Every structure is written in structure tokens, then in C-alpha cells.
Amino acid sequence: xxxxxxxxxxxxxxxxxxxxxxxxxxxxxxxxxxxxxxxxxxxxxxxxxxxxxxxxxxxxxxxxxxxxxxxxxxxxxxxxxxxxxxxxxxxxxxxxxxxxxxxxxxxxxxxxxxxxxxxxxxxxxxxxxxxxxxxxxxxxxxxxxxxxxxxxxxxxxxxxxxxxxxxxxxxxxxxxx
Amino acid sequence: xxxxxxxxxxxxxxxxxxxxxxxxxxxxxxxxxxxxxxxxxxxxxxxxxxxxxxxxxxxxxxxxxxxxxxxxxxxxxxxxxxxxxxxxxxxxxxxxxxxxxxxxxxxxxxxxxxxxxxxxxxxxxxxxxxxxxxxxxxxxxxxxxxxxxxxxxxxxxxxxxxxxxxxxxxxxxxxxxxxxxxxxxxxxxxxxxxxxxxxxxxxxxxxxxxxxxxxxxxxxxxxxxxxxxxxxxxxxxxxxxxxxxxxxxxxxxxxxxxxxxxxxxxxxxxxxxxxxxxxxxxxxxxxxxxxxxxxxxxxxxxxxxxxxxxxxxxxxxxxxxxxxxxxxxxxxxxxxxxxxxxxxxxxxxxxxxxxxxxxxxxxxxxxxxxxxxxxxxxxxxxxxxxxxxxxxxxxxxxxxxxxxxxxxxxxxxxxxxxxxxxxxxxxxxxxxxxxxxxxxxxxxxxxxxxxxxxxxxxxxxxxxxxxxxxxxxxxxxxxxxxxxxxxxxxxxxxxxxxxxxxxxxxxxxxxxxxxxxxxxxxxxxxxxxxxxxxxxxxxxxxxxxxxxxx
Numbered sequence: 001x002x003x004x005x006x007x008x009x010x011x012x013x014x015x016x017x018x019x020x021x022x023x024x025x026x027x028x029x030x031x032x033x034x035x036x037x038x039x040x041x042x043x044x045x046x047x048x049x050x051x052x053x054x055x056x057x058x059x060x061x062x063x064x065x066x067x068x069x070x071x072x073x074x075x076x077x078x079x080x081x082x083x084x085x086x087x088x089x090x091x092x093x094x095x096x097x098x099x100x101x102x103x104x105x106x107x108x109x110x111x112x113x114x115x116x117x118x119x120x121x122x123x124x125x126x127x128x129x130x131x132x133x134x135x136x137x138x139x140x141x142x143x144x145x146x147x148x149x150x151x152x153x154x155x156x157x158x159x160x161x162x163x164x165x166x167x168x169x170x171x172x173x174x175x176x177x
Numbered sequence: 178x179x180x181x182x183x184x185x186x187x188x189x190x191x192x193x194x195x196x197x198x199x200x201x202x203x204x205x206x207x208x209x210x211x212x213x214x215x216x217x218x219x220x221x222x223x224x225x226x227x228x229x230x231x232x233x234x235x236x237x238x239x240x241x242x243x244x245x246x247x248x249x250x251x252x253x254x255x256x257x258x259x260x261x262x263x264x265x266x267x268x269x270x271x272x273x274x275x276x277x278x279x280x281x282x283x284x285x286x287x288x289x290x291x292x293x294x295x296x297x298x299x300x301x302x303x304x305x306x307x308x309x310x311x312x313x314x315x316x317x318x319x320x321x322x323x324x325x326x327x328x329x330x331x332x333x334x335x336x337x338x339x340x341x342x343x344x345x346x347x348x349x350x351x352x353x354x355x356x357x358x359x360x361x362x363x364x365x366x367x368x369x370x371x372x373x374x375x376x377x378x379x380x381x382x383x384x385x386x387x388x389x390x391x392x393x394x395x396x397x398x399x400x401x402x403x404x405x406x407x408x409x410x411x412x413x414x415x416x417x418x419x420x421x422x423x424x425x426x427x428x429x430x431x432x433x434x435x436x437x438x439x440x441x442x443x444x445x446x447x448x449x450x451x452x453x454x455x456x457x458x459x460x461x462x463x464x465x466x467x468x469x470x471x472x473x474x475x476x477x478x479x480x481x482x483x484x485x486x487x488x489x490x491x492x493x494x495x496x497x498x499x500x501x502x503x504x505x506x507x508x509x510x511x512x513x514x515x516x517x518x519x520x521x522x523x524x525x526x527x528x529x530x531x532x533x534x535x536x537x538x539x540x541x542x543x544x545x546x547x548x549x550x551x552x553x554x555x556x557x558x559x560x561x562x563x564x565x566x567x568x569x570x571x572x573x574x575x576x577x578x579x580x581x582x583x584x585x586x587x588x589x590x591x592x593x594x595x596x597x598x599x600x601x602x603x604x605x606x607x608x609x610x611x612x613x614x615x616x617x618x619x620x621x622x623x624x625x626x627x628x629x630x631x632x633x634x635x636x637x638x639x640x641x642x643x644x645x646x647x648x649x650x651x652x653x654x655x656x657x658x659x660x661x662x663x664x665x666x667x668x669x670x671x672x673x674x675x676x677x678x679x680x681x682x683x684x685x686x687x688x689x690x691x692x693x694x695x696x697x698x699x700x701x702x703x704x705x706x707x708x709x710x711x712x713x714x715x716x717x718x719x720x721x722x723x724x725x726x727x
Contacts, residue, residue: 067420090212090215090338091215091298091338091420092338092420093298093335093336093337093338093339093415094415094416094420096334096335096336096337096338096415097335097412097415097416098416100335100412101412101416101451104451104453105450105451119212119216121199121208121212121216122338124334125334125335125337126334128334129334129335152195154191158184158187158188158191159188159332159334160184160188160328160329160331160332160333161329161332161333161334163334164335167453167455167456168455169325169329169404169455169456169457169458169459169462170325170328170329170462171325171328171462171465171466172455172459172462174182174184175459175461175462175465
């Protein structure tokens, strides 16, 4: 996973700069937190620094890859404000299930972020699976994803499943359940 | 048949608009080939040898006369006046232009049809028993559940980028006419001791490079829990299925590597920990889904003259024997309109035939038809007293070839004539074999016998489960064919065994003839089916005969 230095972010339906700095797994040896900076740490590093996180401005976020096990996140969900899920390839949709499981199984309330290789066209599905922020490495992709999310608002409403936040069975709403 | 409401139309229209935008960006060069690939595949669009191929979804095989006419119109306007019925009950257009696809999707949407999820690594069209609702051995009509699964799986945000394609089949009868054990998930409706309706759940079947029969992972899943349980299976697969090797990416490989017990346990755990009321199907919802599949207004008829008509007309009698099946309601029959006319590609149907079938459906079968895995069309509710007239009219359009269930009711993929994936052609092989078995009395003497021809290991024609299966392989640029014997579908599903080294194209017709001769010479009686004889006699007898002469 090689995100750009300063990704553009779509968060809460707006394009903004990213305040979270992602620390690569191979950079943790020399890593020293700077005051006032927010960090996304690799899971092992996050677990090693938990729960007091001395030297950090606040609780850091955590990032995992789409094919990592989620069970270690049991300890993370209560403290981490962000869990970022890396997409190694846009054909690999395991991240969609991880985000959904974080919401459903672990009741994670913080920001679920997608980073890495995914398509702007996947943004509406990512949103419905519980991703609340999407980190893009270029402005054109971020803008396209933003416009697709805007136009997909009604498509989410007009869907058979709803979203992980508001799931439904296909006929439930039509029968006024 | 299910009738679309506003939500169904919105879902399809939104998808058409989304696809039009994606196609436009692709044609403008704003969307890369690589990124467009999964997006177009999810909408049934392949890029083939000669032209793009568009696969249209036919949910569990149900089609109205009105839909047939629109398909005919599309074939006439945008294709070469014909289309192809696939082995998963869908419809394929082999000659469309990329620029026309959005317009075709608009026309389909006008009759509540689409191409959503007919290809790609997502949940595909749910298939079912072509005799659903009319079979005498049915416990519960599977179609309401197929429709619920259709809706649940359509544009499901979590399962659009799975490790590989995913196929679900549902049956509601004792006899399996949908090969559920060859699907990623197979569901069979049943009742428990308390009379509650539910499903037996099989997981991990599939053909391709590593053919496998599915394993039973749950002997009774209450109907209310269907969608929550399907989600649990899909989530375990989406998280843990292999993505490093296309040939090891189907759920069958995951089930096999974890073991059935461990896989079932993981599904159960996933299911239990995310159990929620929102995922439960209420009785009200299930009843609502059922209301679309209530019985038509059957009218009792006296059909005393059927035997007489058959006696007077041997051709009609043959058709009656082979192409007409019993119906659960006395006085009605189920009719197979054959798409296996000698000299034509199996499953191909012309514009004129489509319109004729629509007319026949309106005249004789409540304006509905079914497409079948066997690549034929079924009229499910025909009065016995109408059979003779129907036969005469079906014959006019070459739809009454009286060979259903025989050796020449071949299932065949488009093969190397059309498909990019194919290693060899399948249609000419079928023509060659068909031409050797034109004697109907000889064919009938062979009884039920299945022949399936796939042009490559993707096994679209499901050659593994044929009594006689033929697989096209590439040998240094030459078309060769491997023969498998002893495969079976349904209640005794079995994977066929390779007979021996692959054969060149010109030898394959001879090989089939030698196999049939061996069977005829050695069967104990006319009642001993080919596979029974094959199992009793063993492979070597057949092998020696075939390879002695080539």
C-alpha cells in the first residue's frame, strides 16, 4: 500500500485536505510523533503503543490491509477515532466486508476510511458499506467520486438493501414495515 | 410472474443511467480499459471475438410474451436476427455494437428487464427448477424465494467485487432439476418437524477446472433467516476466498481447504454475531412474494381425444412422448419447445421464432414461458386439448424437434466460433454428432442420454455432468477434444471421468458413435441407463473400443 504523501479526502460529503498522516509499516522504527499531528499507525504499532499512547496528541488512528484479520481490532474499536482499510487493487472487494463487519460485529462508531487502489465508481458502494471517508491520491478522482456520491444519493435510497447503517430486506419498506 | 413496482424500475433505471455515464467516460477515454472491465462485466457486457456480447438476465428463467417480443425487436434492430439461450437460463446477444448497448438497456428496461450481474465477480442470476409451480413432486414453489434473492443480491454494495463469480440455485421439489449441487450455493426447500418452511443449504459446488459437488452445511435454515444466512456465507467468502489465483478463487476451493465443518462453523459464527431483526424476512414479506406466483385460472378439460390423435399421427405421438411432461393439474401438460433443430446451434432462437413463441404462450400458456438450463423453452401450462394445435404450430417454426432428453438435445456453449476464452469450437462438433444420429427410432432406443460440449475448461456447457461430455482443448494451436463419461445431474449428481487422451476434431464424432455402440451391445436391457451400464462395465471397455479405431 503506497498512498501519496498528502491525499485528498472526501469526508462527510466534502472534499478536504487530510489531517491524518499515515505511517508506513517499514517506517515505524524511526517514527517519533510530532506534537499536534494526527497519525494513522499500522495495527501492530498501534497495539504496541496502546493504551496510553504517550507522546501522541490524541488517540492515533489505525490502518490495516483488506486481507488482514479483523479480530485484533476488538481492542481498537473503543479507542481509535479512525480505522483505515487499504485496497491493494480495485478488483479486491474484501474491504467492503471488513467495513461492514466493523460496523455490524464490532459496533465501531468512528471514521472508517478507504485508501489505496479503488475506483471513484466504487464510492457509492463504499459509502453504503460504512466507509465515512475516502482518501484519493489525485484531485480528478476525488472530484469524480464526489459527484458520483452526490448523484447516487437517491440510488442508495432507491435500493433493495439500504446500507449497513440502515439495512432492510427487499420488501420491508414497500410493505410499510 | 413477478411484476415490477416503482422501486424495481428505479433500481434498473438508475443502473442504466449509471452505465450510460460509465460507457460515455470509457468512449471519451476518461475511464481506463482496466477500470471499465469490472464495471461493464457487472452489466453483462463482454468483449468477444467478433463483437461485444451482451448477456440479458432472465430471473430464474421466467419470461412474459411481452418481454419475448421486445427481445425479438432488439435482435432485429441491433443483432443478427437471433439470440442464444444460455445454460443458466439467460439470453445472449452475440453481435451487438458497443455504442448501441445503452439504447438496448433502455429497451430492456421498458419491459422490466436488464443485464445486471449477468457476468463479473458478483452474485449472478439465481436459477431454479424449470418446472417450478407445475411439478407434481413440488413441496413449495421456489420462485418467491428466487425473487427475494434476486432483489437482495441486485446491486448489493458489499458483494460486487467478490474473489470470483457466485451462483445460487433454488429448488422446491424432491427431484433436483436445477443441479443445485453444482452451484456456489444450492438451496432446497423443505419443512421441519414443526411444519416450518426452510432450506437445506449446500455450499461449494462448481465446474470449471476443479469440478466439485457442493456440501450440505445446514440441514434446516428457517425461511425467515434466509438473507442473513446468505450474507454470512458471502461475507466469509469475500473475506477469506483466494484472490491470488483465478482458478482457486471460487468458494468451492475455500470450503475444500477449510473443510466443511470449519467453513460451516465460520458461517454460523458470522451469522450469529450479526443476527438482526432487520435482516429477518417477515411472514408478510414472504406471503407478498408468494402472491406473484399464485396459480393461474386452470379450467378442467376433457382430453379424451389425445390418445386417438397420437394413434393417428406417429409424429405427434413421438413429440408427445419426448417433449411433453405431466403437470400437477389434471388436464394440463408441460411442453418443451425444442431449440435443437438439426443443423442449428443448440439454444439459438431467431427473431421470427421468438415472436412465434410469444404468440404460442399467449394462445396456450397464460402468456408466460421459461428458458431452461437445457437451452430450450418451456410452456408450463398447456391444456391437453390444445396440444395437437400447439404441436402443429410449433412445427411450422422448427420448434417441435421431438428429441427432448435424448442424445441430440445437446447443451453446447458458443465455443470458438464466438467466444474469446474458447480453445476449440463446439458448434461444428455438435453438428457432426447430430448428423450421425438422425434416426429417431435409434435415438429413442437409447433413451434419456445427455451430451454436453464445452469449448474450454470454463465449462459453460457443464460437460462434467453429462453422461457424455466433450471438452475442447488446445494442443499446439490445434483443436482437440477430451471425452468424459458417466457424469450425471440432479439427485444423483456425479462428475464424469476422462476417458483417455484427447482426440482431434475429425475423430470425435466416431468416438461418440463407438461409445454408443458399446453401450447398446453391453447393456443388460433397454431399461439399463447409460450411466448405470458405464458404472457396471467400467471405463476400460469404452476406452478400448474408442481408441482401437482412432
